[in-house]
Amino acid sequence: MPILHLWTQRIPNSWSKRLECPVDEDSTYRNTTWCNRDLIPIPPTRRTWTYREYAAYWIITGVNATSWTLASSLLALGLSISQAMGVIVGASLLAALLAVVAGWPGSHHYVGFTILSRGAWGMRGGFWPLLNRIMTACIWMGIQAYWGGQAVKIILGAVIGPKFVFWRNTLPESAHVDEASLLSFFVFLAVFAPMLLVAPERLRIPFRVAFVMIACTVLGMLVWALSANGGAGTLIHTGPTGQGSKLGWNTVYGLQSVVGVFGSGCLGQSDWTRYSKTPNAALFGQIVTAPIAICVTALCGLLVTSATAEIYGEVLWNPFQLLLAIQQNSLSAGARAGTFFAGLGFLASALALCIVTNSVAGGMDLAALYPRYINIRRGSYLITIIAVATCPWQFVTQATTFITVLSGWSVFLSPMTGIVISDYFLVRKQGLHMGDLYLGNSSSAYWYSRGFNWRAVLAWATGFGPLLPGLIRQVQGSANGSGWDHLYNVSYFFGFFVSLLLHWGLFRLFPTERQTGDSPFSLVLDSESRSDGSSDQEREVIDVVDEKDRSASMLV
Template sequence: MFSEKTKRRAAYWGKKLECPVDEDANYENTYWCNRDLIPMPEDRRVWTWQGFAGYWIITGANNSAWTAGSTLLALGLSVGQSMGVIVGSALIISIIAITAGHMGSHNYLGFTVMSRASWGMIGGFWPVLNRIVTACIWLGVQITWGGQAIKIVLGAVIGPKYAFMKNTLPLSANIDTCSLVSFFIFLVIFCPLLLIPPEKLQMPLKVAFVLIVCNIFGMLIWSVRTAHGPGTLLHSPAVASGSTLGWNVVYGIQVILGLWSGGIVGQSDWTRYAKTPNASIFGQGVTAPLTIIITALCGLIITSASAQIYGQYFWNPFELLLHIQSVSMTPAARAGTFFSGIAFLASQLALCIVLNCVSTGMDMAALCPRWINIRRGCCILTVIAVAVCPWNFVNNAGKFITVLSGWSVFLSGMTGILIGDYFLVRKTQLHKGDMYRGNRGSAYWYTAGFNWRAIVAWIMGVWPLLPGFVRRVRGTNTQNGWDHVYDMSYFFGFFVSLAVHCLLHTIFPAKKQTGASPFMLELHRTAPIMIGLEANDHADSNDEDKVSKAGKETIVPV
């Protein structure tokens, strides 16, 4: 079908476009492995507790936390009850983050590779694809809000000529000309940041979280001082009562957990860069809940106080700043919105990289490791995020948030399987080399590359939630049994999938279910090399034989 010349040319470019390999590397680019998927080498483990504290300030002090109060008040809760739900949810997020991050900080493996252990070498693509789909939408939304930050900054600098430029787009576009221009300006600033390796992001994140903290408290002081108090919203009573109130509290917890579900299940993507095994715990255990709680509380107070000033509620901080520019372009207003816009710009840049690009870049690398690494995955993700025209989702925020927060229906079961498999089935012991071996010799090949136990466990944790999920999205829920099961969706999916997965592994144990062996690859050019061998790792009895025979036999790439 193809000439020899065409085949040679394709082979040449296929080799030319392969992911870069380190000099004197102890790995090769294969269908299962590249530089970004191997257990993190010691020289790349550079993140300290300050880096993780900054990570969680950026992750916690975002639009989701800021507007969490409005979501809960809409369910009929009072401000006090809403804050109680946020506190409880933040503590649960913290606990899951610490637990899910253990496999990264102690075994230096990310979510992408760990999924192979619990789902099978081929089955592991399923949870990875779920995260990719979610991240494509979320990144697009975050870029859209980043465009709004650009609009605020340039509106303050240039003035009304930019902020209120004539709209030349039709109403059906769901975006105005100024916002679209700002969207692409944000992209121009954002794309070069994708070239920064994850291990070198600590300093940019530190700068971002200083700006974020100063901005939140600056807006809080301004709003309360200008309104001569926090406003009347904080004294609003609960609208719901009785069992309806109780179930709305439970559902509110699921909504908050759902907004962070994608980030916490993939904590090991970042903890594998930890300099010490416990470097991430302060950020996850202290900074994470505090940041979410304080951001939500400040969001409530700023919204309440600004309503006293402008006569309407602005739950979204971007909309508040744009409204300030629309009613006043005094030097003070322009200076205030400029510095606040710069802080939100830094926040959105950091969020896009930290919460979406790096983790999803590694997920995409798992789809085709020979030609895709984290950096290339980030670029592909960005292209898709722009192509979906994310401003359409932002302009239908109500249903959009319901769908994305409800995505925890699928992710909660995956989180339960991941944690249950690592701690209860394998007792934190892993055959690391087998995670890069796509054949029957791998401990994680199971049945044709799929672990049917995980599949059954996930289905059992998901299917009872689907009727309530559909009814909630359609707005037809009537608080029947299916609706109440969905109100407990995260806990139900997590614990049911965890329990079924562990039970099936107990009844039907898999080959090499426990025990540990080091990361080892058989290379074309050298003898097998072992890295990541820790004091508590126990090599297979065959490992020494493999190494001793390596110089005598032909080495086949895994």
């Protein structure tokens, strides 16, 4: 029984009906405790994304501050510039391949990670990976919203001028945020909130606009920096500062870290590929656009940082900090105009990135906790509210143990990626009994043992368990090149492949009924899932696969 069921039982029936998620007019489905409009396989009328949208999606995902600063992270590990760029190219290609594999179920069965988890972990066990994603979505939403606020701060500084740029801060140092940043953060949220009203299938045009703006911003900053400095500067000639086996292990760690940064996002790739107009619509964006966007952004970040280091006398890897430093040094008409348009580009990027990586996926995961009352839109607003409550500036503006743990969270997520891929390709052989993914009883092929699949639990624990000592040593700062530390250096690959193979092997040793095969999506409503209070004896099968799908009305 979904998590919120007991709570909603106390709501008076009249209010309970009013609070239910909207249902399309003349729909062929109903809200149940396992199903609503956003969780069913996407019908043909809502499959609107073409290769253009997925190209824009990956430019938004690849062209951001994270990619911009990749080279700095690798240089800190002792790599040379050429070695760092080689690692970035290799990691981006691996991430692209992972995106193709993880997104394949969505583009062929039109369901997201939320529903696929039910097949892999069991109808009740599937809540566990969702809770993990909800937690990380809330934290990263807050952090990305903070950087979106910094983009607003740059824009306001360019428009208002010295009064805003040199605003005297009266907040105590313990707040870890200044008044201008705090104001800008809430302005960003005011701009962002209305965007959550737009359904994912209707985000095509906004994403295209965001992709053009951020691409022009990055290229514009590159041209300006190289022109203003008369070249790229000396930073690009940095040689390796590490040597021997330590440099080798750091290179491996850098490779898996970059893969982990984008691979964790690939975990929910099916959340977006399920909107694809054709089964292969996402491939161009995943295979071509993704690695190009990541590599070009990393190279631009390196060149701009190298050039501006000679202009301003300090190395500023973060593009937001660079633009703020420009305003601190000069508020000429040219500087104000340049930082305004750059801030506008990064604002568009932050808005789109919050939706792409957090609000939609996290909203759908929240919807699965109780579909009758939460859909993607309501879930997205809940994610945003929780993100604000975390006070994200506490994480961003100071080095904390929490951030170290959060950056190493892929040790828990990479096994989940391996499990969902193993389940779909190796165990199910790309076949799903779609209706059973919405049945909360023993008649479901994915009920296993009281709704839990012990095979997935064991595979997941085996995938991350051996990595915990290395993570703890990393957090404590006591890593010294031991065996545990070396294992942690390949944590993403280890967790992914160990869980993938073990999950498959356990199903080979302990198969289940209807383990393979394919069947259409039929929603079976019984006394647990019906909303009209019918008796236990009454059962109704509603076939929701209708190629003549009626137009879906956009309801709040």
